[in-house]
Amino acid sequence: MPTKNNTTMRCNFCRKSMTGRADKKFCDDGCRNAFHNMKSGESYSATRKINRQLRGNWLILKDLIEVGEEEAVMEDLERYGFDPHYVTSLEVREDGTTVYGIYDFEYTRDQDGVVRFRRDQRYPPRGYR
Numbered sequence: 001m002p003t004k005n006n007t008t009m010r011c012n013f014c015r016k017s018m019t020g021r022a023d024k025k026f027c028d029d030g031c032r033n034a035f036h037n038m039k040s041g042e043s044y045s046a047t048r049k050i051n052r053q054l055r056g057n058w059l060i061l062k063d064l065i066e067v068g069e070e071e072a073v074m075e076d077l078e079r080y081g082f083d084p085h086y087v088t089s090l091e092v093r094e095d096g097t098t099v100y101g102i103y104d105f106e107y108t109r110d111q112d113g114v115v116r117f118r119r120d121q122r123y124p125p126r127g128y129r
């Protein structure tokens with residue numbers, strides 16, 4: 001097994017140089033734990049951020065559907081805070097229409113940016129008129 005130049009081995013967390021086996025990643029258990037805590041913290045805040053945006057998208061559609069709206073211009077939705085990059089499902093139907101899902105709502109958009117939305121018929125209505 002080739003030996004690694006010790007001066008290039010650095011702890012993945014504190015970046016201090018260290019000696020030892022070539023596959024060593026951390027100088028001690030403290031650095032190993034701190035590194036993994038940091039990593040899980042990152043993924044936690046990533047899921048929080050995405051969930052918050054999905055919920056925001058859902059609330060915008062909910063407000064519109066509750067007052068009887070069935071369509072809107074994407075530009076206007078984005079002004080309300082809607083972000084079309086966040087959907088919970090995506091389905092291309094046989095006629096080529098892409099249907100975007102946001103939890104129990106679904107919408108399509110045409111080339112002019114007109115968004116048509118409704119409650120996904122697969123979900124039983126609950127709490128909606």
Ligand SMILES: [Zn+2]
Pocket residue numbers: 011012013014015016026027028031
């Ligand atoms: Zn360290």
